[in-house]
Amino acid sequence: MRSRHRPGDDQLVIEVRGLSKRYGPTTAADSLTFTAKPGVITGFLGPNGAGKSTTMRLVLGLDRPDAGHALVGGRPYWSYRRPMRELGALLEAGSVHPGRTAFHHLLWLAHTHGIGPSRVLAVLDQVGLSDVARRRVGAYSLGMRQRLGVAAALLGDPGTVMLDEPMNGLDPEGMVWIRRLLRTLADDGRTVLVSSHLMSEMEKIADHLIVIGRGRLVADTTPAQLRAGHDSLEDAFLELTRATAEYHGRAR
């Protein structure tokens, strides 16, 4: 992989400022402000329904905020002519036509951005799908679809990568792979924003943590600082988010 990104490069920052989004009575994002910086892995945490996916969708311009903004390298994602080259995202594994092969799915995506077939082969290799690239995606396991989603995110060799629950469905070998991949991406100077419910994984890989509850920022910290005084990061997380999670439990 190329190493064209430099840590500290403001062009690669994901900046969320005063972001708010309501769906009927539900507040999915509530004046949310945080920054994900290049060269580090930023973990994005929160209980179910906290607003992580909504925030990521707002960053991608797939939904409109009621207030605030989300910028990638100082601009809205949608304003880039070839956005896949700026930010690569994995939102939902499985949103691929089941009759297509992984190779053709990526080739089609590449085409839309003027990216050649050699890059498709390179990302297939990077995610470990080279041997099964000619199989229909409908026959893929969840872990394989996750790898394909990550391949799509990396296709444009973007300086910023945003992955929603990339560890879902990965086996132990897959977990080792994703850990190494995220570290390599950050070490290359890329911005890496990754959501997960797996606290032990986050403790291992994240350099920085953004924790939200009910759409609001509840912590902007490091794993060590969050864990301080607790037996585990999970304990610290549960204590921090208990009020927000219980609120959801009662409200439903």
Ligand SMILES: Nc1ncnc2c1ncn2[C@@H]1O[C@H](COP(=O)(O)OP(=O)(O)OP(=O)(O)O)[C@@H](O)[C@H]1O
């Ligand atoms: N399109 C939508 N229409 C209505 N409500 C929505 C929509 N999208 C999200 N929500 C609601 O907004 C809240 C935040 O959802 P979101 O999926 O962003 O949370 P999350 O933190 O990603 O949750 P999880 O960890 O379970 O994936 C939830 O209460 C959800 O039901």
